[in-house]
Amino acid sequence: MTNNQGEVTHELEPPLAMxxxxxxxxxxxxxxxxxxTALSSRxxxxxxxxxxxxxxxxxxxxVLQVHLSGGEPTARKDLAAIILAxxxxxxxxxxxxxxxxxxxxxxxxxxxxxxxxxxxxxxDSEAANANRIGNYANGHRRKLEAARLVRALGxxxxxxxxxxxQNLDHLPQIIALAHALDAQRLEIANVQYYGWAxxxxxxxxxxxxxxxxxxxxxxxxxxxxxxxxxIDYVVPDYYARRPKRCMDxxxxxxxxxxxxxxxxxCHAAESITGMEFSxxxxxxxxxxxxxxxxxxxxxxxxWMPEPCRSCSFKEKDLGGCRCQAFALTGDAAATDPVCEFxxxxxxxxxxxxxxxxxxxxxxxxxH
Amino acid sequence: xxxGDQLSLSLRPQLANFVRLQHDDARNRWVLQAPERVxxxxxxGKDIVDRxxxxxxxxxxxxxxxxxxxxxxxxxxxxxxxxxxxxxxKRFLRTEADDDK
Numbered sequence: 001m002t003n004n005q006g007e008v009t010h011e012l013e014p015p016l017a018m019x020x021x022x023x024x025x026x027x028x029x030x031x032x033x034x035x036x037t038a039l040s041s042r043x044x045x046x047x048x049x050x051x052x053x054x055x056x057x058x059x060x061x062x063v064l065q066v067h068l069s070g071g072e073p074t075a076r077k078d079l080a081a082i083i084l085a086x087x088x089x090x091x092x093x094x095x096x097x098x099x100x101x102x103x104x105x106x107x108x109x110x111x112x113x114x115x116x117x118x119x120x121x122x123x124d125s126e127a128a129n130a131n132r133i134g135n136y137a138n139g140h141r142r143k144l145e146a147a148r149l150v151r152a153l154g155x156x157x158x159x160x161x162x163x164x165x166q167n168l169d170h171l172p173q174i175i176a177l178a179h180a181l182d183a184q185r186l187e188i189a190n191v192q193y194y195g196w197a198x199x200x201x202x203x204x205x206x207x208x209x210x211x212x213x214x215x216x217x218x219x220x221x222x223x224x225x226x227x228x229x230x231i232d233y234v235v236p237d238y239y240a241r242r243p244k245r246c247m248d249x250x251x252x253x254x255x256x257x258x259x260x261x262x263x264x265x266c267h268a269a270e271s272i273t274g275m276e277f278s279x280x281x282x283x284x285x286x287x288x289x290x291x292x293x294x295x296x297x298x299x300x301x302x303w304m305p306e307p308c309r310s311c312s313f314k315e316k317d318l319g320g321c322r323c324q325a326f327a328l329t330g331d332a333a334a335t336d337p338v339c340e341f342x343x344x345x346x347x348x349x350x351x352x353x354x355x356x357x358x359x360x361x362x363x364x365x366x367h
Numbered sequence: 368x369x370x371g372d373q374l375s376l377s378l379r380p381q382l383a384n385f386v387r388l389q390h391d392d393a394r395n396r397w398v399l400q401a402p403e404r405v406x407x408x409x410x411x412g413k414d415i416v417d418r419x420x421x422x423x424x425x426x427x428x429x430x431x432x433x434x435x436x437x438x439x440x441x442x443x444x445x446x447x448x449x450x451x452x453x454x455x456x457k458r459f460l461r462t463e464a465d466d467d468k
Contacts, residue, residue, distance in 0.1 A: 017403070017405075062391070064389070064391060065405070067403075090389065092387055094403075116387060117385045117401075119402065154384070156383070156384050184383065184385060185402070
């Protein structure tokens with residue numbers, strides 16, 4: 001859209017989807033956990049009525065989908081009530097779970113409450129490595145049982161595999177496992193390096209050769225499994241020359257709500273130190289979406305410094321990822337260093353090369 | 368060649384079980400929802416998808432809409448095939464693999 005000076009302007013649209021981080025509690029301790037490094041405690045969590053209110057406000061604002069996540073959302077005893085609250089206001093529900101706490105009776109409860117879809121994460125295709133990554137004995141076996149239970153109850157299933165140097169070579173086996181589990185969809189997500197993952201980058205960063213092999217495997221499998229298993233593979237951007245259009249634009253379509261009711265433009269936004277967010281215990285969701293300075297900070301393109309400001313790609317990639325820019329340069333407003341036009345792009349290449357070098361897989365587990 | 372041109376008239380389209388047809392009140396439009404995907408339908412698209420019950424064949428759906436819209440068959444044929452082709456590409460339809468279960 002352009003104004004009468006011929007400049008591109010951005011009209012604020014309502015959000016489409018929200019990520020509800022119901023709790024930070026989780027039995028697993030994955031070293032790339034997307035939760036912040038300072039975790040919320042149980043006593044600070046929004047209660048059932050507060051979540052029901054958030055979902056109702058979200059629906060009124062235009063939200064169509066909620067991803068019920070955490071931490072581990074099934075650690076909350078009131079999850080069925082929260083699913084029901086979403087259903088009652090017409091929001092599509094997707095449960096994002098590690099699966100290790102799922103039982104048939106719980107899953108039946110969620111289904112009866114109106115759950116639309118389940119996504120179960122796996123750490124690897126083989127138990128020993130998977131359990132070591134999650135630091136949870138028997139986790140892998142329990143995940144496989146949970147996945148079978150989901151399908152036995154007729155619920156649709158996505159398997160989510162977070163990939164990195166310690167499991168990327170097992171991608172063919174991971175794909176075969178997702179198909180064997182009768183999942184409709186497999187999401188292959190490369191680790192994003194902020195928060196916990198940043199602390200573990202030297203153990204997790206894949207080599208360029210690994211990424212190239214995996215990309216070829218994913219491409220071939222997408223064809224091979226067409227009509228049987230949908231494969232979504234997101235190419236990791238640290239070996240790229242142009243940044244990703246992160247979140248489809250900051251404060252554009254999505255927001256996340258953390259366990260304490262703070263509303264974030266991206267689930268990783270708390271990794272940007274110094275940035276302050278607003279809480280649903282003090283403001284309405286509509287006020288936050290429209291007025292919160294944190295949401296307005298990186299909306300559109302007016303905030304951009306050079307080289308983004310005069311770049312012809314600025315509308316396409318919107319300057320890349322703010323959390324990645326902060327993690328790598330200390331400045332959240334900087335051009336994402338993945339971009340070849342960033343003055344930090346060469347440092348990025350050196351860093352990736354150094355961090356993908358072989359090491360003992362000693363993780364700093366989430367704690 | 369447009370998407371869906373090759374589809375058999377005996378196909379019985381049905382939405383996949385994770386896809387939900389829903390009115391988007393805030394934006395006054397019809398959408399199909401799947402995890403992390405929202406597909407906007409125009410009025411014709413909505414009328415077509417309404418007839419995906421897994422029983423009616425593509426040919427029967429076209430017949431019904433030709434009668435209902437009082438429109439030329441080639442126009443309706445093209446529209447229906449375009450919608451089915453798009454949904455198939457987006458993997459929003461039940462597949463033969465689903466039927467085997």
